[in-house]
Amino acid sequence: xxxxxxxxxxxxxxxxxxxxxxxxxxxxxxxxxxxxxxxxxxxxxxxxxxxxxxxxxxxxxxxxxxxxxxxxxxxxxxxxxxxxxxxxxxxxxxxxxxxxxxxxxxxxxxxxxxxxxxxxxxxxxxxxxx
Numbered sequence: 732x733x734x735x736x737x738x739x740x741x742x743x744x745x746x747x748x749x750x751x752x753x754x755x756x757x758x759x760x761x762x763x764x765x766x767x768x769x770x771x772x773x774x775x776x777x778x779x780x781x782x783x784x785x786x787x788x789x790x791x792x793x794x795x796x797x798x799x800x801x802x803x804x805x806x807x808x809x810x811x812x813x814x815x816x817x818x819x820x821x822x823x824x825x826x827x828x829x830x831x832x833x834x835x836x837x838x839x840x841x842x843x844x845x846x847x848x849x850x851x852x853x854x855x856x857x858x859x860x861x
Contacts, residue, residue: 734788736761738768748778754785759792766796773803784814794822798831807831 734756741750749772757765769779779800783789801810807830812819823831 734758734760736764738764740768740772742772742776746778747776748780749776750780750782752782752785756788757783757786757793757796758788758790759795762792762796765793766799769800773800777804778809778811779804780811780813782813783816783819786816786819789816789819789822791822794819801831 736753736755736757739752739754741752743749751765751768753765755761772779781797781800786793797810797812801807804810
């Protein structure tokens with residue numbers, strides 16, 4: 732089976748944050764694309780918003796990649812998950828640690844439109860065989 736993950740990077744320099752907008756399947760087979768997208772940004776931005784609204788599948792490999800980012804940037808208050816799919820909520824719940832990530836701070840960021848097409852973005856795409 733072929734899995735794809737597209738990661739668009741949308742920086743918000745004046746707010747010291749960057750959004751990672753993901754489309755496709757976030758799995759052990761595609762996590763490398765996520766890591767390629769965020770690695771150059773670690774140290775440049777204090778906060779990472781991960782928009783999962785267009786993710787159609789997540790496995791423990793995808794969750795592990797988010798945990799790795801969380802640890803690299805200084806903890807759960809630095810990584811905000813947005814539009815968390817039910818399958819990821821279940822994986823987090825199954826781990827017995829519902830507070831692994833910050834999921835409730837977007838009320839402070841309501842003015843940010845993560846789907847704005849007029850802002851510059853960088854894209855990272857993959858196609859993996861499973």
